[in-house]
Amino acid sequence: MRIRAERDDLVDVLGRAARAVSPRSPLPILQGLLVTVGGHMMRVTGTDLDMTVRTELEVEVLEEGQAVVPARLITEAARKLPSGAVVLATADGEVELSGGGPRFRFRELPVADFPAVPEPSLQDAVEVDGDDFVAALAQVAVAASHDDARPVLTGVYFEATDAGLRLVATDSYRLALRDLPAVRSSMTGLVPVRALRELSRTVASKKMRIAVGSREASFGSSRGTLTVRLIEGSFPNYRQLLPTGYPSRLTVSRDALLQAIDRASLVAEDHIPIRLQLEAGGVELSVSRQDVGGETEHVPAEYRGDEMTIAFNSRYLNDGVAAVEEEQVVLDVVDPLKPGVVRGAEGEDYLYLLMPVRL
Known part of the structure; x- marks a missing residue:
């Protein structure tokens, strides 16, 4: 050679x-x-x-x-x-x-x-916009688990729905869901998030082909192919986790909220929750550590509902807000003990459900 x-x-x-x-x-x-x-x-x-x-x-x-x-x-x-x-x-x-x-x-x-690796099966593949698909994967991949002890939580669930292809991931503390109405197919399977994160570094292109079979998923483009074995097991029934209604809603600037979370995270680190005091005129973020100190700030926003204080893990909250691609972010809440939902103020294709931390 x-x-x-x-x-x-x-x-x-x-x-x-x-x-x-x-x-x-x-x-x-x-x-x-x-x-x-x-x-x-x-x-x-x-x-x-x-x-x-x-x-x-x-x-x-x-x-x-x-x-x-x-x-x-x-x-x-x-x-x-x-x-x-x-x-x-x-x-x-x-x-x-x-x-x-x-x-x-x-x-x-x-x-x-060298092992005899089967050729990828792309005969029945669906063509998608590669940029949109990779961006959608990034939105949900943040919620996938890194714990190999629970394999079904280390993947992204591909589900064919009447509204198109749905991508779902959860680590049991948060859940991310993204609908792709433009992708019409019957494919369903649990794809390892590790492989999906490699798409952008390996074969992602403007036009891509996707096929999910009974044992493996294949992704192809003019740059090559990536094939991965599906995760065996049943994905959790995520639909039962989604509240049917939200009596309270906060609408706030995405960038302003991210900056406030970033400042609070300096004190909070991973194990200390950030408190959100939801009230008319905005939200007050606060964090306190007995051995370090604290930080408090008010972010102007529109709030509809009863005043309440709810707390979230700082990194999980940041991941959800950062994944929203709109200028305005909505936080829907029921009460301090039930999950909150982060989404864009206009779009309905993405939501990020986050379990609160008990105070």
């Missing part, structure tokens, strides 16, 4: 495929990238058996072939070469990368040991 390509293009195609490679894999072969060269193309595959990323690049093919190269080393070596044309070649059990003077040599990994 021997190819010539521009350094920056080679770094891009290797680096994106390497996002699927786990450096802590107990199997040495899974720390490598499968590079296949034929025709005018170089195809690169990285996998950890749960997630697989495939990328490809049009190159000058000097000799066709196939090799498994160490993912981290080959990507970093390519990045450190001078800009311009570089040559990637294999011979006698070694892979050689050279260009502009420097020459790297690394030991190849056995091609026969």
Whole structure:
């Protein structure tokens, strides 16, 4: 195998495929990238058996072939070469990368040991606007859990509804929901949030194709494909968590509220809640720590309802408000012990439900 390509293009195609490679894999072969060269193309595959990323690049093919190269080393070596044309070649059990003077040599990994990863199934895929889809994923991914002890909470639930595709995530303390009316399909499945966070770094593009099957989800574009195994198990019945009505509503500037939360978080940190005193004319945010001190400020806003004090985890509250894409944010509440809902003042496609902290 021997190819010539521009350094920056080679770094891009290797680096994106390497996002699927786990450096802590107990199997040495899974720390490598499968590079296949034929025709005018170089195809690169990285996998950890749960997630697989495939990328490809049009190159000058000097000799066709196939090799498994160490993912981290080959990507970093390519990045450190001078800009311009570089040559990637294999011979006698070694892979050689050279260009502009420097020459790297690394030991190849056995091609026969690389797992046979099935090709992504995109025949029945739905085409979506990639920018809108990635933005919607970012809005809900903040609510997904990082605790592998509860796998069903570490994913984003894709649900086909009469209103289009719905994305839902929860870690049991908060829940984020986003509807995509423009995406009409019958796909339903629980997709690992780790893989979804990699979309923007690997294959996301203006136009994307999405397919969710019975065992895996596939995402494709002109930049390549990402395939991931679905999470087994039943997603919680999130609908029963959504209150049917909210007697009290706060409407406030998103930026003003975020700045106030940021100042209060300086004192609160993660374990101290922020108190919100909801009253006519606005909201007063306050936080107090016996060993440090406190912070209090008033944010002008429109409030409809009975006066009350409700408290939230500062980071969770910040995540929800930051995810809203409008200038005005609405906080709907029932009472200090029931979940509050953050949403945009105009749009109905996104909501963020947050459990309060008992005072």
